[in-house]
Amino acid sequence: MAGGKQDKALSVEATLGVLRAAGEATRLRLIALLAESELTVKDATAILGQSQPRISRHLKLLTEAGVILRFPEGAWVYYRLTDGPSGDLARDLVNRMSVEDPVLVADRERFKALRRAKAEEAAAFFARRAKTWDQERSLHAPDADVEAALLAAVGDTPFQSFLDLGTGTGRLLDLLREHYVSGLGIDASQEMLSVARANLAQSGLAHAQVRHGDICALAVPPKSFDLISIHQVLHYLDDPARALAEAARALRPGGRLLIIDFAPHDLEFLREDHAHRRLGFSHDQMERWLDTLELDLDAVTDLAPADSSDTKLTVTLWLARDRRIVTDVPLADPSREVA
Template sequence: MANDRGFSLNSLVEILKASAEPTRLRLLVLLSSGDLTVSDLTEILGQSQPRISRHLKLLAEAGLIERYQEGAWAWFRLLRDGESAALTRKIIESASVADAVITRDQARLVQVRASRAEKASEYFSQNAEGWDQLRKLHVAEAKVEAALRAMVGARPVDAFLDLGTGTGRLLQLFEGIYRSATGVDASREMLAVARANLEKAGLAKATIRLGDIFNLPLESETYDLVSIHQVLHFLENPELALAEAARMLRPGGRLVVVDFAPHGLDSLRSDHHHARLGFSHQQMSDWLEEIGLDIVEVKDLTPETAGEALTVTIWLARDRRIEIAADSAPAFSATSRRS
């Protein structure tokens, strides 16, 4: 579509034609602030849903935005990668923020997001008591986050994936090191909380997706860093989730897992729906080894409180394919786990 010196004439004309219409340009400006639904855009622009949908279709066909499904809802976002993404950003940045129409759209966007945040906050408040009780059983989150930051380091990554993203906290924690990020969760209610938190933080480079951790709606080998934070103990077959996470890694990519060390609090099964009572170093090592990952570092965080307290363990592993490829090509093909 584009060569080293720019776009072909036809490609450039198609991109400019797609964006050179008032409603479509307004849509692009709005989507530059984050993902939005047709319903959101209809409410903000005050136009009919068929009209908005038609404009979105034209923008998608021109390769300026993309559409993804979340249950019955269709979400739209700007393309972050590809040949037209940079040009789209330049077009958006050329629009004056002082323009009366854009100013009005942004004000309505704030109202839509405020309404969404209110609903998310209501859900979070209703469930906060149970989460707070569980937090009291293990080391403080601040300590876990500090250890996570130290273990992952400050080296920039291109793409970050957080599985079971919950409130989207890790998307905020690592915002300084990634160019783009995706948070996936199976709960629509938690996704609403995460979206509200990301919008409040102004994190437009992170997006949220509804998805099954065992069958992710994402392309293989897309991410440099993948995290699974306090999710595996809810799963009957956590090793399958680890394998799916490994499928997402680019060669040499890293997986960081945060979960409980083995414990005897059987009440967590009934009170908090835990399927597993923690994971040993050996068990996690065996699972990661089987899916082609080498453990780089392991850290146990023991709470200072006495009694029935849970130790949190962090495992950092790396995809070994680059090392194998450096030794010999046949070894890589024999060990490859992506097919």
């Protein structure tokens, strides 16, 4: 039988592998924690009160059994349950355990304390950046107007997978949470990822993750996302076309690319004070780039500031679609990284 439940079935050997991996107290506690959120070795060590080598060994065994995935991020490695049948079996085991078990209750309390500490750290980072960000925001249309236009462009039809490039605080992952089944945000800043993780945890967004990465060299499978967004990122890049090419590579046939950035302007101080590399993008330039990548421009929306002047910025939304024909060929799992 193709499709349906059969796709989620495990062989006898694979089932035994998951059960053997889960059949130890520390590993079962780790699985219970990972069912709620991704963790680093440092996180798990602090929560479970065990040594780093011991925790690393248990995580290695769970990884080898296909129960969890590992995502290197600089000097750190993040772990989470897989989205496939092995991960589903592990989640079933967790769901059958008593939520009032004193060991699990204590683990959850320590996990909550760890999250609170990270949220405080994220808030401190925001406080340091607030002045610069507020100055830039004051130059263009309110964020609420931009987000409303973004939601209108995406539409109401749900889709499977969402990739947010340069995710920053993870705002778009949260904004579009009702639209997608699985979401992934990628950013080059470790500090911003800490903010995003704190935000996703606070909002209870379990079907999205964030990863450290270079949007000009994506470690994701090709043809694996239904919607990809690049929100206020291209103007920071020396080579925006390269980032667009990487995004196009990751789009499924018929998938959509949503770009939000500034229209052309002459505010040179944004180069000096805000690290902007490009002073906006014209409609013609964007359409040429997209056409080269075999993407058709479906819609363009310009949001001019309420106070139109030479010192204000227009925000433009470009929505493009991959012109390849959708087929029934099985596609890659976007939750898995590639070398």
